[in-house]
Amino acid sequence: xxxxxxxxxxxxxxxxxxxxxxxxxxxxxxxxxxxxxxxxxxxxxxxxxxxxxxxxxxxxxxxxxxxxxxxxxxxxxxxxxxxxxxxxxxxxxxxxxxxxxxxxxxxxxxxxxxxxxxxxxxxxxxxxxxxxxxxxxxxxxxxxxxxxxxxxxxxxxxxxxxxxxxxxxxxxxxxxxxxxxxxxxxxxxxxxxxxxxxxxxxxxxxxxxxxxxxxxxxxxxxxxxxxxxxxxxxxxxxxxxxxxxxxxxxxxxxxxxxxxxxxxxxxxxxxxxxxxxxxxxxxxxxxxxxxxxxxxxxxxxxxxxxxxxxxxxxxxxxxxxxxxxxxxxxxxxxxxxxxxxxxxxxxxxxx
Amino acid sequence: xxxxxxxxxxxxxxxxxxxxxxxxxxxxxxxxxxxxxxxxxxxxxxxxxxxxxxxxxxxxxxxxxxxxxxxxxxxxxxxxxxxxxxxxxxxxxxxxxxxxxxxxxxxxxxxxxxxxxxxxxxxxxxxxxxxxxxxxxxxxxxxxxxxxxxxxxxxxxxxxxxxxxxxxxxxxxxxxxxxxxxxxxxxxxxxxxxxxxxxxxxxxxxxxxxxxxxxxxxxxxxxxxxxxxxxxxxxxxxxxxxxxxxxxxxxxxxxxxxxxxxxxxxxxxxxxxxxxxxxxxxxxxxxxxxxxxxxxxxxxxxxxxxxxx
Numbered sequence: 001x002x003x004x005x006x007x008x009x010x011x012x013x014x015x016x017x018x019x020x021x022x023x024x025x026x027x028x029x030x031x032x033x034x035x036x037x038x039x040x041x042x043x044x045x046x047x048x049x050x051x052x053x054x055x056x057x058x059x060x061x062x063x064x065x066x067x068x069x070x071x072x073x074x075x076x077x078x079x080x081x082x083x084x085x086x087x088x089x090x091x092x093x094x095x096x097x098x099x100x101x102x103x104x105x106x107x108x109x110x111x112x113x114x115x116x117x118x119x120x121x122x123x124x125x126x127x128x129x130x131x132x133x134x135x136x137x138x139x140x141x142x143x144x145x146x147x148x149x150x151x152x153x154x155x156x157x158x159x160x161x162x163x164x165x166x167x168x169x170x171x172x173x174x175x176x177x178x179x180x181x182x183x184x185x186x187x188x189x190x191x192x193x194x195x196x197x198x199x200x201x202x203x204x205x206x207x208x209x210x211x212x213x214x215x216x217x218x219x220x221x222x223x224x225x226x227x228x229x230x231x232x233x234x235x236x237x238x239x240x241x242x243x244x245x246x247x248x249x250x251x252x253x254x255x256x257x258x259x260x261x262x263x264x265x266x267x268x269x270x271x272x273x274x275x276x277x278x279x280x281x282x283x284x285x286x287x288x289x290x291x292x293x294x295x296x297x298x299x300x301x302x303x304x305x306x307x308x309x310x311x312x313x314x315x316x317x318x319x320x321x322x323x324x325x326x327x328x329x330x331x332x333x334x335x336x337x338x339x340x341x342x343x344x345x346x347x348x349x350x351x
Numbered sequence: 352x353x354x355x356x357x358x359x360x361x362x363x364x365x366x367x368x369x370x371x372x373x374x375x376x377x378x379x380x381x382x383x384x385x386x387x388x389x390x391x392x393x394x395x396x397x398x399x400x401x402x403x404x405x406x407x408x409x410x411x412x413x414x415x416x417x418x419x420x421x422x423x424x425x426x427x428x429x430x431x432x433x434x435x436x437x438x439x440x441x442x443x444x445x446x447x448x449x450x451x452x453x454x455x456x457x458x459x460x461x462x463x464x465x466x467x468x469x470x471x472x473x474x475x476x477x478x479x480x481x482x483x484x485x486x487x488x489x490x491x492x493x494x495x496x497x498x499x500x501x502x503x504x505x506x507x508x509x510x511x512x513x514x515x516x517x518x519x520x521x522x523x524x525x526x527x528x529x530x531x532x533x534x535x536x537x538x539x540x541x542x543x544x545x546x547x548x549x550x551x552x553x554x555x556x557x558x559x560x561x562x563x564x565x566x567x568x569x570x571x572x573x574x575x576x577x578x579x580x581x582x583x584x585x586x587x588x589x590x591x592x593x594x595x596x597x598x599x600x601x602x603x604x605x606x607x608x609x610x611x612x613x614x615x616x617x618x619x620x621x622x623x624x625x626x627x628x629x630x631x632x633x634x635x636x637x638x639x640x641x642x643x644x645x646x647x648x649x650x651x652x653x654x655x656x657x658x659x660x
Contacts, residue, residue, distance in 0.1 A: 068618035092620075161508050166593035166610075168410075168618025190411065194618045197409035202510050202604055203593025205614055212478045212589075217509050 029056060030304050035063040036070020036083030039108055039170060039225060040288045043325050044083070047316050051308055058304045067170045068194070074100065074291045080301055082291035085170025086194060087270035099294040101343065102269045103309055104336055105316075107258050107326035109226035110175045110284040111249040112237040115214050116141065116156065121235040124149040124246050127275075127283070130239070131183035133160055133221060135190075136200035141219060156219070163213040163222030166203025168194040174286040175223050178274040182283075223284075226254065227324035241283045242275050253282035254326035262331040269336070285326070292343060299345040306343050306350045313337060384635070391629035393622060402629060408595040410615070415626035417633060419595040423512065423605035424637065427587060428580035430516025430601065431523055436573050438520070439527035444557060447535045459532070466525035474589030477518045482509040482590055485517060490602050504600040510592035513601040518590055519583055523576035530575060534568030535561075567652045574645040581638050584609040608634040 029052070034044075041064035048060035063069075067084035074082030075096050087102055112130065114123060129145060132138035138145060142155040165172045176192035190196045202217075204210035207228040214220040214234065221237075226249050229236055238246040247253050260278030265271060273285040290309065296302025313336050317327040328336065341351040394402065398415060405416025446459055486509040494505040538560050546556040561569075584607075592604025593614065608630050616627055 066617040068620060072620075159506050166588065167614040193411045195410045195615055195623075197407070197411065198594075201594070202508060203606075203614070205588050205593070209478075209589065213510060216478060216483055220508075 029059040030301065032058060032060050032081070032301065032304060032308070033062075033079045034060065034070075034081040034083060034290075035065050035073045035079050036291070037067045037085045037170060037288055038064040039085050040083060040106055040325070042227075043106055043320060043323050046319055046323060047312055050319070051311055051316075055307075058308065060308075066168075068168065070291065074293075080292075080305060083289065084291060085286060085288045086173040087272075087287075087289065088291070096293075100291055101294050101339060102289040102291060103313075103339065104269050104287040104328055104332060105290055105312060106288050106320055107254050107273070107328065108171075108174070108286050108288055109249050109251075109254040109257075109282050109326065110171055110178070110223050110286070111226050111229045112221065112223055112239065113211065113214050113229050113234040114221040114237060115218055116235070117218065118156070119153050119235075122248060123153075123235070123237045124240070125237045126240045127178075127182035131179050131186045133162060134164075134179060134199065134201070135183075135186060136162075158219040161213075161217045161220040162198075162201035163204055163210050163217075163220050164198050164201045165195075165206070165210055165223075167205050167209075169206075170194065170286070170288075171207070171223070171225055172196065174272065174274065175284060177272045177286075178284045181272075181275045226251070226326075230324050239283055241279075241281050242277050243279045243281070245279055247280060247282050249282050249284075251321055251324065251326040253280055254285045255329050257281040257283065257285040258287070258326070258332055259329040262329055262335075265332060265335060267339070269339070294342055294344065296343060296345045296350060299350070302343065302345050302350045306340055309340055309343075310337070310351070313340075384632075387628055387632040387635065391625055391632050394625035394629045397622065398626075402626070403633065406595070406597060408611075410619070410623045413622045415622065417608070417626075417630050419597050420606050420608040420611050420630060421633065421637065422597050423515075423591065424581055424607040424609070424634070426601075427512055427515040427519055427591065427605065427607060428577055430513065431519035431580045432573060432577055434517060434520035435523050435527055435576055436569075439524050439572070439576075440531050440569060442524075443528050443531035443535055444561075447532060448553070448557065459529075462525050462528050464525075465521070466529075470522065470583060470586040471589075473518060473522055474586040477514065477586060477590040478510075481518060482514050485509070485514055494602060501599040502601055504598075505602060507602050508592070508604070510590050510604060511602050512591065512598075512605040515587050515591040515605065515607070516601070518586055519580045522583065522586060523579050526579060527569075527572045527576045530572035531565075531569055534565045534572065537568070538564045567649055570645070570649055570652055574642065574649070577641060577645070578638065581641065582609055582634070584613045588613055608637070 041062070044062055048062065052059050067086050070082035070084050071088055071092055073079045075092070077097060085108065088100065093100060112125060126149060129138060129149065132145070139160055140157065141160055142157045147155055173192065173194045176190065176196050180187040180192045190199060202213050204213045204222070207224045210222040210224050211228065211232060211234065214222045236249055238248045241247050256278045257273045257276040260276040260281045261271065261273060269287065269289065271287070273287060275283045276285065292305055296305070313328065313333045317333065320327040341349050343350050394415065398405070401416065403417055403421065406418045407414045407416050408419070442462065446455055450458065486507055490507040490513065493503045494507050497503045498505055543556055543560055546559055587607050588610035591607060591610060593606050593610060594604035595606045595611070598605070612627050612631055615623065619627055
């Protein structure tokens with residue numbers, strides 16, 4: 001038998017030590033993995049940071065790879081939670097290994113931005129005008145139909161340069177969903193989805209791409225997320241809502257849209273908040289959801305997930321406005337709370 | 352004896368090792384091709400050959416055709432070459448033949464620095480600087496006076512096929528420039544001096560020298576630039592306008608194969624995903640065809656140049 005040399009002994013000690021560190025890691029924080037939508041990423045980051053500070057036992061790792069990616073990963077079971085801006089389709093729901101719950105976390109709004117030199121923010125548009133512009137039927141800014149709604153300003157005799165997203169996105173899904181809801185011709189010609197066959201316009205990649213086209217092109221009009229338009233201070237249009245009022249896009253108007261549909265909110269929360277009733281409701285809004293399996297496989301992880309979601313729909317909601325997200329109305333948050341009780345391990349609620 | 356067999360076995364091992372590395376490269380290429388083919392099968396089955404002649408791209412109704420993307424990729428790349436080749440060759444000749452020594456290294460250093468800039472930076476610069484300048488200083492006047500030519504027909508928005516071509520040209524200049532300089536450097540100094548000593552002007556000297564020696568090399572440099580232009584994604588998608596339609600005017604928008612993949616891949620599923628992968632396969636084939644064609648032309652040019660001497 002060989003004698004164990006000094007170096008070997010040191011090596012063994014090192015291995016033993018590192019094993020001790022690794023086994024010690026089980027007492028380390030639980031790492032919850034998630035992936036999905038980019039839109040709520042700033043909000044989720046803030047939440048994860050604050051929540052982990054208050055609860056050192058749980059940490060989060062979130063990859064903002066897009067809603068489609070979030071759905072794919074939760075379907076494949078490679079993450080603890082997914083996140084999406086567009087609800088899963090029935091077909092997608094069939095592919096998962098168990099029932100999936102859509103947990104609303106926040107509200108987003110899509111706003112109309114434009115670049116007109118002499119005209120300030122708040123240009124008035126009706127649903128038909130907006131659809132007409134995106135269908136390529138209204139092509140000039142001084143079109144009598146636009147002028148009729150904006151008698152106080154002189155509209156320029158210039159082309160409307162239409163901008164839209166070129167990448168597949170939840171923002172486009174909400175926007176085209178709205179156009180389909182308010183205009184039959186749009187529904188027949190283009191329909192709605194994360195990417196569609198646009199009748200006219202320039203495509204920009206991401207919110208920043210659309211904003212870039214609009215900012216750089218005189219006479220351009222496009223759609224971006226409310227938070228994005230606010231942060232870079234773009235001119236936004238007021239839109240006539242279902243109740244016939246011209247509404248400017250604000251966080252309050254967005255929450256009002258969710259309050260307007262709170263009563264008719266389906267139990268699975270898979271709903272688009274477009275053309276919502278309510279006198280102050282902004283008509284192009286949407287929920288953003290976290291996706292979790294109803295039947296959790298690991299009691300500890302499931303418990304941690306539910307605790308976090310409970311916190312997010314109560315304390316978390318207070319952080320939304322500062323980051324330009326609209327908070328869930330109270331009635332909706334209460335309904336979500338009930339849904340959280342359904343998340344279970346072997347039939348036992350983890351709430 | 353033992354030493355020699357050791358040598359032979361080392362040779363043997365080296366040969367096998369290098370063969371292994373070569374086969375890894377080959378294997379990866381075949382694997383890439385096979386996976387692209389497998390994933391694109393649903394789209395291939397559904398649309399068949401109509402995929403490359405159809406101009407519809409409708410994710411809602413699941414109707415897909417790649418023609419506008421193929422057109423956009425080829426046209427933007429050709430525009431880029433039309434601009435970049437004369438510019439880079441001219442610049443290379445100036446740097447090597449005419450520039451005073453103190454100017455040589457800063458100019459070539461700066462030109463090579465262009466190659467190190469990430470393409471997303473080019474794209475941002477394209478949106479915020481290049482497109483407004485092109486629009487106001489060139490496209491608007493051009494469409495006003497030459498708008499009757501289909502190539503320059505308005506309306507002018509800014510993001511366009513032309514913007515993509517110009518941006519790509521700027522991106523491939525450093526490649527064509529530095530290879531052209533290498534090629535110029537291979538011309539024997541004595542030959543140049545011989546032309547001059549026979550009373551030739553500098554222009555004649557360059558014409559003869561470049562005609563004799565450098566055409567194949569410059570052609571190779573062009574193909575290198577073309578390869579880069581065909582596959583460029585981020586910068587193009589930021590300035591081309593992303594509109595899957597075919598226009599005769601270079602002031603109108605377009606879309607490229609790489610751009611549509613980058614734009615729609617993340618959120619695509621089903622037939623749309625399969626169609627995007629099929630576009631990826633086609634892009635690979637287009638690049639392959641262009642490269643093979645270029646190789647064939649290159650060998651012909653080399654043969655002709657050899658006969659000429």
